[in-house]
Amino acid sequence: MPFSINTVHALVLRYLYLYTRHPVRLVELVFWPLVDLLVWGFLTTYLQRHGAGDFPSSISFLIGGMILWDVLFRSQQGVAISFLEDVWTRNLLNVFVAPVRTAEYVGATCVVGLLRVGVTLVILTLVAALAYQFHLTSLGLGLLPFLGNLILFGWFLGMISTALIMRYGQAAESLAWAIPFFIQPLAAVFYPVSVLPSWLQPIALTLPCTPIFEGMRTVLSGHPVPWANVQSALVLNLVWGTLAALFFAANLRYVRKSGLLVKVATQ
Amino acid sequence: MPGTTPILEADRLVKTFGTSTALDGLSFTLAESESLGLLGVNGAGKTTAMNLLLGLTTPTSGTIRIFGLDLWKHRIEILRQVNFSSAYTALPSNLLVWQNLNVFAKLYGVARPKQRIEELLELLDITHLRKSVTGTLSAGESTRVNLAKALLNKPRLLLLDEPTASLDPDIADRVRKLLRKLQHENGLSILYTSHNMRDIHEVCDRLIFLHGGKVLAEGTPDHIAEKFNRSSLEDLFIGVARGEVDAIGLK
Structure with a gap:
């Protein structure tokens, strides 16, 4: 069998044990997103009170952008941090000498990413609704494809982060946190692509998350779901997914050839 | 008693890292129920050999067959019956x-x-x-x-990399006895690396002494020490480490 669900289940179980044994790990999933939400939420409240014209009706973009950005970020973190957990606990060799296919290992980290997104999303959605009357469901039918595309892109960024950490070792582990923020200025999370200088706009449009954030603003402005944006995101995700898989595989081949895999695993 | 069916066949394994050669044409077989030790000073190539056999590192050239199957073509199938500590x-x-x-x-x-x-x-x-x-x-x-x-x-094949390092003599003795028991009762094949001569004497049926990525000697622990006119394996180890012994014997 080329892909074993049982193997993925076993690997996910290891992360579940970790999170349930150490509630402090759950705090990490809740604390930072909540801090972000509070900052952006109060900023939104302030701007709504002191803004002018149609400013108040559109300002919920900030909260929506923050929540959707967190979906992408937690998804990426699920993949990259799961790999780092194995490095930090010197368990990576045990996993790599077990009958685990690369696709199963990556698949398990993606499932962990999905679970992390689930926990964070539920909490942020509730707090945003209760504290700021921002309802994520106001994204309507677009909500699921928006979330799906962001989760996919998060996985692919996670694979790229993991590949770089494998290749450059623990010195590169800050990339696990930094990579999403490299793209954030171009991702149109809090402002439209049109704000960017004209030469940066084509680059921004190569990111699958850009049409999603643009689409979110369209829906929150009272327009129907821009399905063309969802379609663009999906096509871009296919391209990014293929490139991320090739990049991961090439790096895995390289670290096996150069002996870096063992170094990363035992350092 | 070790069987004759080879569980593991390493054929002319070469591993280079840039300009340095960590393994230079290592060939050996490990039979069913046999315990084989890889011994050598630091940098001799033991860990590199172990990593190649576990599929953690790819060889520059040479082949590895485990249970008669090519390691890189049947990695998952093989790893199901192998384990490592x-x-x-x-x-x-x-x-x-x-x-x-x-x-x-x-x-x-x-x-x-x-x-x-x-x-x-x-x-x-x-x-x-x-x-x-x-x-x-x-x-x-x-x-x-x-x-x-x-x-x-x-597992049918167990790869152990210095499993008794940092153990007190009592626990180390228990571990060695357990491995012997498993080998005899379950037909387990063991590939063992260690710097501990007592481990090698007690656990290994046969020994490969590596030096500079090459096989310096192969045989039973006593036979190897004798071949180099050394009183013991430990004496030979020290001789190799201090450059008093080369592949031919005494310098």
């Missing part, structure tokens, strides 16, 4: 012992994981550690838990 790896320190063993039992597709875990905890005399946090174990306890993990899938 090293003094230099650990199970996740933040999980309980039974949680770690349960994860690996599932990864290796063990049929009745709970039953198998209990059997191994008893065999290794660590039943009381079942609910201990792995990171709080002593070196001796940790080694026995690692061994439990390495025996979960009833």
Whole structure:
């Protein structure tokens, strides 16, 4: 069998044990997103009170952008941090000498990413609704494809982060946190692509998350779901997914050839 | 008694890292129920050989066949029947012992994981550690838990990288006796690296002495020391480390 669900289940179980044994790990999933939400939420409240014209009706973009950005970020973190957990606990060799296919290992980290997104999303959605009357469901039918595309892109960024950490070792582990923020200025999370200088706009449009954030603003402005944006995101995700898989595989081949895999695993 | 069927066949393994050659044409076989030691000073190529055999590193040239199958073409199939323990790896320190063993039992597709875990905890005399946090174990306890993990899938081939390093003599003796028992009762084949001559004498039927990535000598521990006119294997080891012995014998 080329892909074993049982193997993925076993690997996910290891992360579940970790999170349930150490509630402090759950705090990490809740604390930072909540801090972000509070900052952006109060900023939104302030701007709504002191803004002018149609400013108040559109300002919920900030909260929506923050929540959707967190979906992408937690998804990426699920993949990259799961790999780092194995490095930090010197368990990576045990996993790599077990009958685990690369696709199963990556698949398990993606499932962990999905679970992390689930926990964070539920909490942020509730707090945003209760504290700021921002309802994520106001994204309507677009909500699921928006979330799906962001989760996919998060996985692919996670694979790229993991590949770089494998290749450059623990010195590169800050990339696990930094990579999403490299793209954030171009991702149109809090402002439209049109704000960017004209030469940066084509680059921004190569990111699958850009049409999603643009689409979110369209829906929150009272327009129907821009399905063309969802379609663009999906096509871009296919391209990014293929490139991320090739990049991961090439790096895995390289670290096996150069002996870096063992170094990363035992350092 | 070791059988004659080769479980593991390494053929002309070469591994270079840039301009340095870590292994230079290593060939050997390991038979069913045989215990083979890889001995050598630091940098001799033992760990590189182990990493190649585990599929963690790809060889520059040469082939590895395990259970008659090419390692790189049948990696998953082979790894299901192999296991590994090293003094230099650990199970996740933040999980309980039974949680770690349960994860690996599932990864290796063990049929009745709970039953198998209990059997191994008893065999290794660590039943009381079942609910201990792995990171709080002593070196001796940790080694026995690692061994439990390495025996979960009833491997046909066990690769051990200095498994008794940092153990006190009592625990090290228990580990050696257990390995011998498993080898004789279950037909387990063992590939063993160690700097501990007592380990090598007690556990290994045969020995490959590596030096500079090449085979310096091969045979039983006593035969090898004798071949180089040394009083013991330890004496030979020191001689090689100090450059008093080369591939021909005495300098």
